[in-house]
Amino acid sequence: MMKRNEIEAAGRVMVALDYPDAAAAEALVRSLEGIPCYMKVGMQLFYAAGPSFVAGLKERGYKVFLDLKMHDIPNTVKGGSNSVTKLGVDVFNVHAAGGIQMMEAALEGVEAALSGDSSLKRPLVIAVTQLTSTSQSVLNTEIGLSGSVEEAVVRYAKLAKQAGLGGVVASPQEVQIIKAACGNDFKTITPGIRPAGAALNDQSRIMTPSEALKQGTDYMVIGRPLTAAADPRAALEAIIKELV
Numbered sequence: 001m002m003k004r005n006e007i008e009a010a011g012r013v014m015v016a017l018d019y020p021d022a023a024a025a026e027a028l029v030r031s032l033e034g035i036p037c038y039m040k041v042g043m044q045l046f047y048a049a050g051p052s053f054v055a056g057l058k059e060r061g062y063k064v065f066l067d068l069k070m071h072d073i074p075n076t077v078k079g080g081s082n083s084v085t086k087l088g089v090d091v092f093n094v095h096a097a098g099g100i101q102m103m104e105a106a107l108e109g110v111e112a113a114l115s116g117d118s119s120l121k122r123p124l125v126i127a128v129t130q131l132t133s134t135s136q137s138v139l140n141t142e143i144g145l146s147g148s149v150e151e152a153v154v155r156y157a158k159l160a161k162q163a164g165l166g167g168v169v170a171s172p173q174e175v176q177i178i179k180a181a182c183g184n185d186f187k188t189i190t191p192g193i194r195p196a197g198a199a200l201n202d203q204s205r206i207m208t209p210s211e212a213l214k215q216g217t218d219y220m221v222i223g224r225p226l227t228a229a230a231d232p233r234a235a236l237e238a239i240i241k242e243l244v
């Protein structure tokens, strides 16, 4: 039986189900049964297993973050947002780089879905700032944007806020500057979480779970430190212990 503070800590964790098919993702979900974390469905799993996998998670009472990072012309994003809102996801995202009009269109898609079905819940719509795999040198020399990663992240966060979105995806390293610029209620969802000693993989701007919590992050997205662990349930329980 989980204690109250453990339940609260588990509710901050979004498990990234980055798997090639429903069977593999389902095995991980089953191994974590009873832990009230979010399940994050990204493009790999969604392209393979589709809306029915998301519906299955919702039927079992999971909160779902659909991480499709929409980035297209406003009309297309509006349609995409409309479709994912009808799926009943709790959180979904778009790229802030699409601009204010595109982010506003995402919200219009949500409104249109809600107005057609009063049983639907309003999802939290958030914007990706700079991917947590992007380092300072890649930003400046490869992508060709001048300025610091932090400046870019805050700029994107302010655009998202101006468009009416509820938060952003960023590294835990940027939580404090985002909250300072956009307010404490503006949610931060942070991938780039690596328990001490865990492999960096392709991430660049990382923090441990307890450091991220200290920065004030609202939710932390965790994938390979769980999915590549010999015992994913034990790995998640260890992270929850670190957070309480």
Ligand SMILES: O=c1ccn([C@@H]2O[C@H](COP(=O)(O)O)[C@@H](O)[C@H]2O)c(=O)[nH]1
Pocket (backbone or CB within 6 Å): 016, 018, 042, 128, 130, 131, 132, 133, 169, 170, 191, 192, 193, 201, 203, 221, 222, 223, 224, 225
């Ligand atoms: O900037 C971003 C945006 C999204 N992600 C996603 O989070 C998880 C992280 O997985 P790990 O295995 O813990 O690295 C993954 O699904 C990404 O698509 C991100 O990492 N950074």
